[in-house]
Amino acid sequence: EAKRNGRNRYEDFRIEMDAAARKRRLVELDLRDAITCNQLRLYYQPITDAKHDAVIGYEALMRWHHPQNGLIMPIDFIPIAEETGLIHSLGSFALHEACREATTWAGNQTVAVNLSPIQFKNSGLVSVVESALASSGLSPERLEVEITESVLLDNTLGNVGTLRKLKALGVRIALDDFGTGYSSLSYLRSFPFDKIKIDRSFINDMQDSPEALAIIRAITGMSRSLAIQTTAEGVETDEQFRRLKEEGCSLFQGYFFGRPQPSESRLLGFAPV
Numbered sequence: 001e002a003k004r005n006g007r008n009r010y011e012d013f014r015i016e017m018d019a020a021a022r023k024r025r026l027v028e029l030d031l032r033d034a035i036t037c038n039q040l041r042l043y044y045q046p047i048t049d050a051k052h053d054a055v056i057g058y059e060a061l062m063r064w065h066h067p068q069n070g071l072i073m074p075i076d077f078i079p080i081a082e083e084t085g086l087i088h089s090l091g092s093f094a095l096h097e098a099c100r101e102a103t104t105w106a107g108n109q110t111v112a113v114n115l116s117p118i119q120f121k122n123s124g125l126v127s128v129v130e131s132a133l134a135s136s137g138l139s140p141e142r143l144e145v146e147i148t149e150s151v152l153l154d155n156t157l158g159n160v161g162t163l164r165k166l167k168a169l170g171v172r173i174a175l176d177d178f179g180t181g182y183s184s185l186s187y188l189r190s191f192p193f194d195k196i197k198i199d200r201s202f203i204n205d206m207q208d209s210p211e212a213l214a215i216i217r218a219i220t221g222m223s224r225s226l227a228i229q230t231t232a233e234g235v236e237t238d239e240q241f242r243r244l245k246e247e248g249c250s251l252f253q254g255y256f257f258g259r260p261q262p263s264e265s266r267l268l269g270f271a272p273v
């Protein structure tokens, strides 16, 4: 049984690995072009307040419009960008583009940009943020950066110092995907976050899982004591929205309110994609 078409399990494994490595290499080569050939786009997803009567901001989410392969989602290129170092260029593009875009909005909504932990290895990160603000003229309070707790795991790099410098510029700092990974209450002591985003997995499970609901309750209770705003991610139904309001969440994001969409269609009022 070990032999299939004369190959053993190890050979099967190696052939799969080679295919994966080839695919990675292709993506890496194409991704270099993506930056220079203008194939990267930011889509914007609305974030609303508890009354659902005001969009207080948008999260910028990257998409890759590949000339042959069509729309590529972050999960299929961000990890490769991180491994190859291309994330520094992608990240700089996102910061500049999001700040520029936000200055065209009629209201004073905030724009949230995701930062990869790898971007913190670049000592120039603070200058990139400064330059995005300066060249767009966006008021720093309208820019929010989203980080995950992995940024705080490595103390040796002085990441907390970098966060402090960003905060000193007036930029808001949000802790993304809270509750997953190694999320620990002690992270909330290492830095004064402006916002905690409760990971979508808890919102997804809250109706069937008392544990998920208990965790949401613990996060909102703790955030209230620390005077930190909470955003519920991945809100898909009116019922979830209602329950999360009862639990004291302050801000809401998810398909129920709107999908990420390109700024052009947002302005033209097209249906969400």
Ligand code: C2E
Pocket (backbone or CB within 6 Å): 045, 060, 061, 062, 073, 074, 075, 078, 091, 094, 114, 115, 116, 146, 176, 177, 200, 233, 234, 235, 236, 253, 254, 255, 256, 260
């Ligand atoms: P994230 O920062 O946690 O972003 C939220 C993700 O949840 C987005 O996925 C969004 O489309 C999705 N989402 C929002 N509402 C709902 C909902 O109601 N239901 C469901 N099922 N999903 C919802 P997306 O756009 O695929 O991005 C995935 C991740 O890729 C992001 O997670 C973020 O970690 C990363 N990412 C996206 N853009 C960038 C970027 O410009 N730079 C960096 N470093 N990472 C990015």
Ligand code: MG
Pocket (backbone or CB within 6 Å): 059, 114, 146, 176
């Ligand atoms: Mg995010």
Ligand code: MG
Pocket (backbone or CB within 6 Å): 176, 177, 197, 199, 233
């Ligand atoms: Mg998130």
Ligand code: MG
Pocket (backbone or CB within 6 Å): 177, 199, 200
């Ligand atoms: Mg997430």
